[in-house]
Amino acid sequence: MTKGTQADVNPDLKKERLKCNFNIQEVTFIIDGGKDKTLQRKKIEDVALNIAASIDEVPEECLNLKERYDNAVRKSCVYSNIVKNELLEITGLEALGSPGLRRTADAFFKDVSPFMLHLGMFVPTIIGQCTPEQQAHWLPKALEMQIIGAYAQTELGHGTFIRGLETTATYDPATEEFVLHSPTLTSTKWWAGGLGNTANHCIVVAQLYTKGQCHGTHPFIVPIRDLDTHEPFPGVKVGDVGIRMGFNTADNGFLRFNQYRIPRENMMMKNAKVMKDGTYVKVARHEKLTYGTMVFVRVTLVMEAAFNLAKAATIAVRYSAVRRQSQPKPGEPEPQILDYPTQQHKLFICIATAHALQLTGLWLWRTFEAVLADMRKGDTDSLPELHALSSCLKAVSTSDSAALIEQCRFACGGHGYMLSSNLPLLYSFVTATRTYEGDYTVLLLQTARFLVKAWEQAESGKVLTPTVAYLACAAAKEKVVWSDSVDGMIRSFQAVAAGKIAACAENIKRLTKTGTSLEDAWQLSTVRLVAASEAHCRAMICQAYWHEVTRLTASCSASVKIVMEQLATLYLVYWALETTGDLLRYSTICESELNKLQLKYEELLALIRPNAVGLVDAFDFRDEILHSTLGAYDGRVYERLMEEALKSPLNETSVQSSFHKYIRPLAKGKL
Numbered sequence: 155m156t157k158g159t160q161a162d163v164n165p166d167l168k169k170e171r172l173k174c175n176f177n178i179q180e181v182t183f184i185i186d187g188g189k190d191k192t193l194q195r196k197k198i199e200d201v202a203l204n205i206a207a208s209i210d211e212v213p214e215e216c217l218n219l220k221e222r223y224d225n226a227v228r229k230s231c232v233y234s235n236i237v238k239n240e241l242l243e244i245t246g247l248e249a250l251g252s253p254g255l256r257r258t259a260d261a262f263f264k265d266v267s268p269f270m271l272h273l274g275m276f277v278p279t280i281i282g283q284c285t286p287e288q289q290a291h292w293l294p295k296a297l298e299m300q301i302i303g304a305y306a307q308t309e310l311g312h313g314t315f316i317r318g319l320e321t322t323a324t325y326d327p328a329t330e331e332f333v334l335h336s337p338t339l340t341s342t343k344w345w346a347g348g349l350g351n352t353a354n355h356c357i358v359v360a361q362l363y364t365k366g367q368c369h370g371t372h373p374f375i376v377p378i379r380d381l382d383t384h385e386p387f388p389g390v391k392v393g394d395v396g397i398r399m400g401f402n403t404a405d406n407g408f409l410r411f412n413q414y415r416i417p418r419e420n421m422m423m424k425n426a427k428v429m430k431d432g433t434y435v436k437v438a439r440h441e442k443l444t445y446g447t448m449v450f451v452r453v454t455l456v457m458e459a460a461f462n463l464a465k466a467a468t469i470a471v472r473y474s475a476v477r478r479q480s481q482p483k484p485g486e487p488e489p490q491i492l493d494y495p496t497q498q499h500k501l502f503i504c505i506a507t508a509h510a511l512q513l514t515g516l517w518l519w520r521t522f523e524a525v526l527a528d529m530r531k532g533d534t535d536s537l538p539e540l541h542a543l544s545s546c547l548k549a550v551s552t553s554d555s556a557a558l559i560e561q562c563r564f565a566c567g568g569h570g571y572m573l574s575s576n577l578p579l580l581y582s583f584v585t586a587t588r589t590y591e592g593d594y595t596v597l598l599l600q601t602a603r604f605l606v607k608a609w610e611q612a613e614s615g616k617v618l619t620p621t622v623a624y625l626a627c628a629a630a631k632e633k634v635v636w637s638d639s640v641d642g643m644i645r646s647f648q649a650v651a652a653g654k655i656a657a658c659a660e661n662i663k664r665l666t667k668t669g670t671s672l673e674d675a676w677q678l679s680t681v682r683l684v685a686a687s688e689a690h691c692r693a694m695i696c697q698a699y700w701h702e703v704t705r706l707t708a709s710c711s712a713s714v715k716i717v718m719e720q721l722a723t724l725y726l727v728y729w730a731l732e733t734t735g736d737l738l739r740y741s742t743i744c745e746s747e748l749n750k751l752q753l754k755y756e757e758l759l760a761l762i763r764p765n766a767v768g769l770v771d772a773f774d775f776r777d778e779i780l781h782s783t784l785g786a787y788d789g790r791v792y793e794r795l796m797e798e799a800l801k802s803p804l805n806e807t808s809v810q811s812s813f814h815k816y817i818r819p820l821a822k823g824k825l
């Protein structure tokens with residue numbers, strides 16, 4: 155964080171920091187995943203952000219589309235040199251996935267780097283889908299930025315339904331090449347980040363044909379532009395998809411092939427091979443291992459959701475400590491808006507959700523690593539559970555994060571609507587995460603498949619995997635006894651999830667018994683399946699969050715333990731109050747207990763209030779990363795708003811040329 159001198163800090167923020175009654179650094183360590191991780195992150199930030207070349211003289215958003223893209227490419231090159239020459243030195247390859255790298259990227263780009271997908275998906279796909287020999291060929295080139303790649307799976311006609319992709323890769327044994335072809339308009343690859351103008355290589359997911367037979371979708375590495383001239387190769391048509399809600403510097407592109415040839419070796423052959431004579435050989439033990447990059451990115455998106463929400467919460471809480479408005483008591487000064495319980499209601503859930511998603515995300519990451527280790531030994535048994543887990547957690551975390559970032563904007567009133575607050579850009583970036591890498595509804599329905607199967611196993615008394623083990627107790631189908639203890643609340647959330655899953659399974663059974671096909675019965679149940687899946691996910695987040703808080707604060711100071719537990723309890727009580735209808739249906743909760751819960755919620759808001767600024771300081775964002783007039787550490791909100799306003803190109807002259815061209819002629823009746 156950029157602390158400046160104490161004298162520069164807004165007096166209200168100064169007072170807030172004096173009120174804070176816990177050790178901020180201890181909380182930072184918890185959020186980062188340990189002291190060593192914090193130190194590494196800070197080192198990366200120091201190295202990367204001491205290089206001034208990233209600074210924009212004119213704010214990014216004031217540039218036109220082409221200038222913005224050119225500027226983003228310039229900064230991406232500066233940044234990738236820093237990554238290559240400095241950051242990889244610090245941590246080796248591990249730096250690529252490190253929070254330090256992710257954070258510093260945000261200091262360079264308010265929107266998105268056109269290289270993001272190179273590091274975010276192209277490189278991980280090489281690691282996950284190539285044989286060791288292929289990796290040895292492609293990985294050094296990619297890491298050295300000798301080649302820049304994109305990940306082109308989605309087409310104009312299909313994003314969700316991967317099996318419906320139309321691009322073909324037909325093997326020609328005579329030349330030992332694959333012929334890539336886009337047979338229809340709808341087969342045009344669409345959306346891939348970095349593809350429009352930046353990438354010279356691209357991972358293309360296409361239907362593989364060999365010996366006249368289709369073997370389904372497979373990934374290929376495809377050179378699309380000449381490395382020297384950057385011209386697209388003959389047979390390749392590539393461009394930008396047009397202006398979008400956000401991601402305008404991410405260079406999302408389209409791509410069409412006309413009988414375009416690539417060598418056989420460019421098929422990514424870790425999970426399946428095509429031999430020289432065209433024989434297809436399946437290597438993987440699990441059908442869906444070619445979807446591996448998606449699972450990886452979904453896992454990382456949970457912490458990404460936490461990170462972005464933490465930024466928004468920092469901006470909105472600091473601003474709310476500085477902003478004074480209204481006069482609830484006659485004759486008294488205007489209060490800080492953070493003193494209004496309604497404002498606390500908007501904001502403290504954002505801090506708690508950022509913690510919940512970060513700690514759940516770290517837990518999911520460890521689960522992912524354990525599944526990968528199993529798979530390296532040839533054991534894919536835990537993959538379905540990982541897919542179910544990562545699908546619902548990706549869906550719920552990105553959706554919650556986007557909704558709460560928008561809530562932070564509401565909490566900042568008119569100034570939150572300024573791009574210089576960074577809240578609008580943050581929202582437009584994060585709301586896309588609900589769609590990309592698997593749409594919200596679609597992913598919840600993937601988890602629902604797993605849940606319905608697990609329910610059937612629970613009913614037949616079979617052993618269940620850990621994340622659905624609670625279904626075994628719920629199979630008794632009695633209302634759970636409500637208790638507002640943490641364990642009691644978690645048990646109730648699980649009972650809600652179990653009740654909803656059971657109702658889905660029963661509905662499907664009822665429909666199929668009366669002659670409806672299984673597919674139709676499933677479709678007719680999807681509204682409730684999505685709700686069941688979300689309830690399961692919420693119960694899981696509550697359990698993981700509380701478990702991690704208890705575990706991680708065991709060796710912390712008492713005050714840190716208290717404030718972390720207050721936040722986690724707030725999260726649980728908030729969701730209990732949000733889902734009272736469900737609790738009334740599946741637990742014994744009654745009106746007086748609901749009233750008690752409401753009181754408890756209001757008490758928690760009051761308890762957290764003095765520590766609110768300390769809690770967002772603990773996210774430890776440097777000002778360069780927040781990019782916000784409202785959220786800087788020193789709280790000089792009004793000064794920064796004015797400084798940014800004066801940077802607008804519309805303030806370069808006192809009279810615009812349009813006055814002479816249009817307004818004056820209009821006034822004189824000469825237009």
Ligand SMILES: CCCCC/C=C\C/C=C\C/C=C\C/C=C\CCCC(=O)SCCNC(=O)CCNC(=O)[C@H](O)C(C)(C)COP(=O)(O)OP(=O)(O)OC[C@H]1O[C@@H](n2cnc3c(N)ncnc32)[C@H](O)[C@@H]1OP(=O)(O)O
Pocket residue numbers: 233255256259267269270271273274275305307308313314315316317347442443445446448449451454455458537538541590591592593596600603604
């Ligand atoms: C400058 C430096 C910056 C550095 C920054 C670094 C990092 C930043 C952080 C992160 C951001 C990184 C990048 C972000 C930016 C943009 C990225 C966007 C990229 C994309 O946006 S890229 C396209 C993604 N596009 C999708 O996401 C499509 C979604 N659509 C699907 O994913 C499938 O289409 C599905 C699953 C809906 C249906 O697929 P299907 O039709 O084949 O399958 P079906 O439904 O029939 O299921 C049959 C059986 O397969 C099982 N199953 C399915 N999937 C599985 C899996 N993955 N693993 C294990 N099992 C799986 C089922 O559970 C079932 O199992 P069972 O039968 O037992 O029930």
Ligand SMILES: Cc1cc2nc3c(=O)[nH]c(=O)nc-3n(C[C@H](O)[C@H](O)[C@H](O)COP(=O)(O)OP(=O)(O)OC[C@H]3O[C@@H](n4cnc5c(N)ncnc54)[C@H](O)[C@@H]3O)c2cc1C
Pocket residue numbers: 271305306307308311312313314315344345346347401406586589590591592593594595596599
């Ligand atoms: C900013 C951004 C960046 C992206 N980057 C990339 C990239 O780099 N590479 C890449 O390959 N792709 C990329 N994508 C594409 C992205 O992965 C897809 O948009 C996403 O997977 C959703 O697919 P779709 O657009 O086909 O939506 P659709 O599937 O058409 O969804 C439309 C609606 O239909 C509903 N729906 C669809 N199927 C079902 C179903 N079976 N049951 C119930 N409802 C259903 C959905 O819930 C949704 O409400 C990007 C997208 C965005 C927005």
